[in-house]
Amino acid sequence: MSEKAQKKRKFNLLKQILPEIFTENKIDIHQLKNFFGEHFFVNEKNTYEISWNGKNECLNFTKKRNSLTLIPEIDKSLHFFETKNIFIEGENLEVLKILQKPYCEKVKMIYIDPPYNTRKNDFVYNDNFFDKKNKDFHSNWLSMMFPRLILAKNLLKNDGVMFISIDDNEVFNLRMILNEIFGEENFVAEFVWTTKKGGQGIPTSNLLVKNHEYILCYAKNFENFKFKGINRTEEGFSNPDNDPRGLWKRQYLQRFGQHFSEKTIVNPENNMKFTFPTPYTQENLEKWISENRIIFPTNPQKYPIRKEFFNEYKNNKQLVTYLDLHSTKASTEKLYEIFENIKIFTNPKPDSLIKFLIHAVNFEKNDIILDFFAGSGTTAHAVLELNNEDNIERNFICVQLDENCDKNSEAYKNGYEKISEITCERIKRVAKKYKNIGFRSYKLEKSNLKKFKNEFSQKNFTDISEKTKFFEKILVEVMLKLGFSLTAKVEKHQNFYFLSEFQKIFCFEKFNFDICNEIIEKKPVEMFVFDSNFEKNKEIFEKNNIKIIVL
Numbered sequence: 001m002s003e004k005a006q007k008k009r010k011f012n013l014l015k016q017i018l019p020e021i022f023t024e025n026k027i028d029i030h031q032l033k034n035f036f037g038e039h040f041f042v043n044e045k046n047t048y049e050i051s052w053n054g055k056n057e058c059l060n061f062t063k064k065r066n067s068l069t070l071i072p073e074i075d076k077s078l079h080f081f082e083t084k085n086i087f088i089e090g091e092n093l094e095v096l097k098i099l100q101k102p103y104c105e106k107v108k109m110i111y112i113d114p115p116y117n118t119r120k121n122d123f124v125y126n127d128n129f130f131d132k133k134n135k136d137f138h139s140n141w142l143s144m145m146f147p148r149l150i151l152a153k154n155l156l157k158n159d160g161v162m163f164i165s166i167d168d169n170e171v172f173n174l175r176m177i178l179n180e181i182f183g184e185e186n187f188v189a190e191f192v193w194t195t196k197k198g199g200q201g202i203p204t205s206n207l208l209v210k211n212h213e214y215i216l217c218y219a220k221n222f223e224n225f226k227f228k229g230i231n232r233t234e235e236g237f238s239n240p241d242n243d244p245r246g247l248w249k250r251q252y253l254q255r256f257g258q259h260f261s262e263k264t265i266v267n268p269e270n271n272m273k274f275t276f277p278t279p280y281t282q283e284n285l286e287k288w289i290s291e292n293r294i295i296f297p298t299n300p301q302k303y304p305i306r307k308e309f310f311n312e313y314k315n316n317k318q319l320v321t322y323l324d325l326h327s328t329k330a331s332t333e334k335l336y337e338i339f340e341n342i343k344i345f346t347n348p349k350p351d352s353l354i355k356f357l358i359h360a361v362n363f364e365k366n367d368i369i370l371d372f373f374a375g376s377g378t379t380a381h382a383v384l385e386l387n388n389e390d391n392i393e394r395n396f397i398c399v400q401l402d403e404n405c406d407k408n409s410e411a412y413k414n415g416y417e418k419i420s421e422i423t424c425e426r427i428k429r430v431a432k433k434y435k436n437i438g439f440r441s442y443k444l445e446k447s448n449l450k451k452f453k454n455e456f457s458q459k460n461f462t463d464i465s466e467k468t469k470f471f472e473k474i475l476v477e478v479m480l481k482l483g484f485s486l487t488a489k490v491e492k493h494q495n496f497y498f499l500s501e502f503q504k505i506f507c508f509e510k511f512n513f514d515i516c517n518e519i520i521e522k523k524p525v526e527m528f529v530f531d532s533n534f535e536k537n538k539e540i541f542e543k544n545n546i547k548i549i550v551l
Helices: 003-017 029-036 055-063 092-099 137-155 171-182 282-290 328-338 351-359 378-390 419-431 449-455 464-482 513-522 538-542
Strands: 068-072 086-089 107-112 156-166 187-194 212-219 248-252 262-266 273-277 305-309 322-325 368-371 395-400 440-446 497-499 504-507 526-529 547-550
Touching: 055 137, 068 092, 068 464, 086 419, 092 137, 092 395, 092 440, 107 137, 107 351, 137 156, 137 171, 156 171, 171 187, 171 212, 262 282, 328 351, 328 419, 351 378, 368 378, 378 395, 378 419, 395 419, 449 464, 464 497, 464 504, 504 513, 513 538, 538 547
Parallel strands: 086 395, 086 440, 107 156, 107 368, 187 322, 368 395, 504 526, 526 547
Antiparallel strands: 068 440, 156 212, 187 212, 248 305, 262 273, 497 504
């Protein structure tokens, strides 16, 4: 769904809910204020918001049409035609704009690990509104993040969720712009995780070492989102008394200092009484005694406990916002091992951390996980490993800028000139560990459509493979503009491409009657062509209920 279509849908919904605020099919601001009252509207002089130099330019940029597209790179892919996993090399802002129509409300989860704005002058996302002369690091960082987050939100399903890694440098500002984009009511949690056990190496000047980072979590719609939770294990359960009901653990009944009323229970074997504040009803306490679930102490100064049986838990364990240790050192060593001990990339995010987040979310078959700051490819790695472990078919879309590697780095010395090459190679090496698992590789490039339209009548290919490759570029571009996904199933025929699921045909050949007969046999409902001669002969198709659309 395009941005225009989304606005139209919301407009119609508003019209259904509040028809009284509309005049001649337009929103009447005066009627709106009369309906709600002035106290529901923001006082422009006293607005609570985050503002910075360049914010308006960011908003305008998200609405501008781009002249770029994605082209398939089959040679760099693995099992291209059998997979729904996607890797894209290119500037992520432009890529997000391209994905707006085909992937609107199609993504279940987004995880990103953006630049933390550490003020090291290595800021590679220099957008048109990025002011190098501006010494306000916060403004520049916000200008980079804001439009990307706006576009990313559009891609989330109604029960989708977004996770963003960040540290102390920008966590406050990030929370502010996410509240503005998603709405404060859709804030889910601010997770904290430990990056290393303690201070190591040379002491800092103030003898303080930071060993934590954050993950901000926002839902597209808080009411529709719910964590799956954590699978329960038998850890902490035992059966020392060989209870036939199985493993159990102690659950305290008393709750001091929480203002619960006192209840009294009696040990039926010796009539010893125990009184304590508890949230449980007298009825439940008596029921548990009758079921031999209460263990009474022999010491009257102590308190009874209740048996909680493992097999009676119906829900998974709840998540907590402290995620414990996920060592970046361990993740770095794991990455080096994948690349045969080459120090290929420093400080990648731990795949254990990403796997934890993915595993906590409710996924259905073929749900999509998007990462548009892919880095070394940790998210793709985590998805592939977790799919293999729990047999849930999740798909990823990973985007990485074709940023140059430092010429003094081990990566560059070993033939990797760009970060995106490392990303692609890591995905390929991990995918090869599993049977028939792969990914489709695409690259951000200038549009080919205008050039093809201008040269269509003169274009004559002598090399069939060159023709096929060029037509596939055009096909992907046209499909994206029409709102079809990058993994829509396409049947390749000699003179056209057929999307059987949608009953649509794409033909980039010049008109002839043999092609017409081949197309009619497929019984499509629509046919997209470049040659206007197809439309001039549209009666051939109309009698077969085929609509001709000249691109």
